[in-house]
Amino acid sequence: MNAERLRSMVKKEFVQMRRDPATLRLMLAVPVMQLLIFGFAIRTDVRHLPTVVFDQSRSQQSRAFVQSLTATDNFVLKRQVHSYAEALQAVDGGQARAAVVFPPDFARELKRGHTARVQVLVDASDPTASQSAIGAAQLVGQRTNVRLVAERTGALSQGLPVDVRVRPLYNPALKSAVFIVPGIIGMILSNILIVITALSIVRERETGTLEQLIVTPLARWEIMLGKIVPYVLVGYIQMTTVLLVGHLVFHVPVRGPLLALYGATFLFIVANLGLGLFISTLGRNQAQVTQTAFLFLLPNVLLSGFMFPREAMPAAARLFGLALPLTYYLQLIRGIVLKGNGLTELWPQALALAGFAVAFFAFATQRFSKTLE
Amino acid sequence: MSAAAPIAAREVVELRELVKRFGSVTAVDHVSFSIHPGEIFGILGPNGSGKTTTIRMLCGLLRPSHGTALVAGADVAVEPERVKSRIGYMSQAFGLYRDLTVDENLAFYGGVYNLGPALAERLAWAKRVMRLDELGGRLSGVLSGGQKQRLALACAMMHAPEVVFLDEPTAGVDPAARRLFWTIIRERAAEGVTMIVTTHYMDEAERFDRLAFLSRGKLVALGSPTEVKQQFGSEGSLEDIFVALQERDA
Missing domain, CATH: 3.40.1710.10 (abc type-2 transporter like domain)
Incomplete structure (x- = not known):
């Protein structure tokens, strides 16, 4: 562990991020745009x-x-x-x-x-x-x-012999937006962060800066960690913005403890960044890596429970969904935001996310080579 | 020119039967030579002769298929990371961050090499000796070819390595910038730093204290420019000899 090397790496990433304000603006605007589009458009409660x-x-x-x-x-x-x-x-x-x-x-x-x-x-x-x-x-x-x-x-x-009274809990008006907004946070974080990190390493490879980087004493994990630290912050900003807009525009409540939400989100962000890094080690150029990332994006939307209830899926699809961090995060964020749960109820999901974070980061570091072979 | 290397000093770089194969292609074929501390050593050869592959093995970027190489006291196959911490390397393509300024690139590499409180002093030194004093706030991407090259060498030398590898540093740079760059290389060598330079410009051969000429992965000539001339008993310049060797092997 060398603090100075890691700090240099993180600082460099921040400066580069600042030098590219167009991308930075996109990273912050796209989540809000997606939230508004999906929030207004996705209606599972079809009426009229x-x-x-x-x-x-x-x-x-x-x-x-x-x-x-x-x-x-x-x-x-x-x-x-x-x-x-x-x-x-x-x-x-x-x-x-x-x-x-x-x-x-x-x-x-x-x-x-x-x-x-x-x-x-x-x-x-x-x-x-x-x-x-x-x-x-x-x-x-x-x-x-x-x-x-x-x-x-x-x-x-x-009177009637049996009087069934159904009381919808947590989302009494059965409004789609209330259910969908927390999901959108998860989907946006996941999709954007995976692609950004997957591209960031392979871009260094393409522009030739990686060759100069790997001939330094930087450890592999220092390079990996330096790459993701700035994006943890980006992820938090995205999540906070979407949650805030969701609260103001769609009246999504936040019933559970915010601290648990931010803690769980940290694990989720790191898991996705780790996955992004791992994907970046699977390809040699941006086109390959983008294609590989897409391999995860569609299942993320379809099999995680974001769009369709997992209970309705065939066993194979449900099993595949278990391999996606988003599946666990959706349960976490919906539980915390809509049901007022805390980690007392949701620790298994948090544990799964922590496992993903560690595993992806380790795989990526393992696969990343400090040689040009 | 730097002073002739003392015979007693340990060699700073030593290649023994170094081989690199890529599949069925042998890029470097049983090459052995050594480099004395403080000399300007040239690795010459036409494109595809194995210069870059050799230098990348010496920097720990490629693993030798066979043989060994000791660089600054460490074996490149066994301890590539130790080698990396002791050398400077300037890659063929401009490998610095174009969206970082000159100062930011220098500070980044200074931090990566753990300079700590010595950073500010070292940064000022690098800008002075590399003639970059006025350019600290300039984005690296907008520098001229010669300025980029000097910045790359500055970053490679931030941690005061005892040996520096420069892969085709003068390719595609105008003559005035090339001359200034050679002046800087000589100055660093005079301070005792071993400068190892690859080039395919045969007219640069006379600038080296000693040189190795590679052709198709094999070492075909080794020694000072005068020695190499004697070996081939040629009346002409080194350039003529190398062109003849190249044509023979083509």
């Missing part, structure tokens, strides 16, 4: 499907049913249509995403105490978008049934 109604019953009962549907916010009544074909056409043509069809005898059958039929057509080409609409339609149907059955049997006075 444009809906047409073919009401052959034209009764108070059918109108009441449509009203119950629109009251769920999942359906917005666009217009009435006058044939089944027209309803299908509206969905086919994309003007409507759902159609509600009442047969002529809807009200009559209800009054007689028979089963009245109503058809709800939902465009399910996008499963995420149609899911909540389908659920809402079924729920409205059930509620109507319960009410009618109770009225017929006179059982309402005694």
Whole structure:
């Protein structure tokens, strides 16, 4: 351990960073831009499907049913249509995403105490978008049934036998942004830091400065550590900015201890920087290294639980996700920010990140050669 | 010219049957010679003759495939890091940070070599002897070819090494800058530093105290310019001899 050598290396990296303000600005602006874009754009809580109604019953009962549907916010009544074909056409043509069809005898059958039929057509080409609409339609149907059955049997006075009340915890309004913002912090940190560090060593190789560097007494790990220290700071600034903007714009709460969050983030940043360094030792030029880095970027988005719940993945994909630091960080940051957890609950994830950090850094140092072979 | 090296002094560099193979190609083929302390030693040869490979082995940047080389008392194959701490090396391509100023590059290498409190004094010395005094705040990337070269030598000598390797230092530099650079090399040698220089400019041969001529990885001539001339019994200049050798091996 030589403090002066390490300090020189770190200082050099900082000066170089300062000399390239365009890149520095990008490193700070891109996370905020991504946050705003993703925060506003990613909506898993799809609502307000444009809906047409073919009401052959034209009764108070059918109108009441449509009203119950629109009251769920999942359906917005666009217009009435006058044939089944027209309803299908509206969905086919994309003007409507759902159609509600009442047969002529809807009200009559209800009054007689028979089963009245109503058809709800939902465009399910996008499963995420149609899911909540389908659920809402079924729920409205059930509620109507319960009410009618109770009225017929006179059982309402005694109340319902089972009353299920679901209370959404941590994100009671079920807002996507609240869930997504902490994830975005993880994804941005991971993707940006991996690429930056992967490029920084290979750039020295390409410009010829590495040859002059490795003929000095600098130890391999001093070179590696000197490369990442400045970016730990960059990572912290990025994380703080995104968290702050997320709090102000999307009202994301921070319920857990900030200290635990920053501690976990440190482990995560170092793990990604280590991975970046490791990737940089796998290629000889910037093109190769960029391609290798991309190998990690897409799985990071798709398999870490950032976009899709890991619970829904097949075993192989879940297993692959376990090899990504982001998977653990997402659990950490969501736990701390949304659920108010601390390290008491989340120490296994923190431990995993520490393991990644040490392992990647060691691999990178091991692979980095102070020769030109 | 520096004084003739005393015979008794230990050799500062010693190559014994040094070999470097890259796959099936033998870049350096059983080369042996030694270099005395304080001399200006030239490694000459056409492109592809093994000069750069030899110098990189001597600096611990490449591992010899066979044979040994002792540099400043350390074996390059066994203790490459010890060798690195005792030598200065100036690579063929400009290897300093273009986005750092002259002072920042010097301070960086000073720090890397652990100069501690001696840094300021050493930095002033380097700028003075390398004729960079006015350029401290200039970005290295915008320096002229000759200034870059002198800065590179300054960085390589911040830690006052006893031996300095310069790989093709005068390539692509204008004649005036080349002359100034040779003046600086002679000054450093006069202070006792061993200066080992590769070049493919045959007209620079007369500037060396002693030289080794490589062709296709083999040592074909060794000695002072006068000795080499005698070895080949030629009436012409060293340049003529080397051109003839080169044509013979081509």
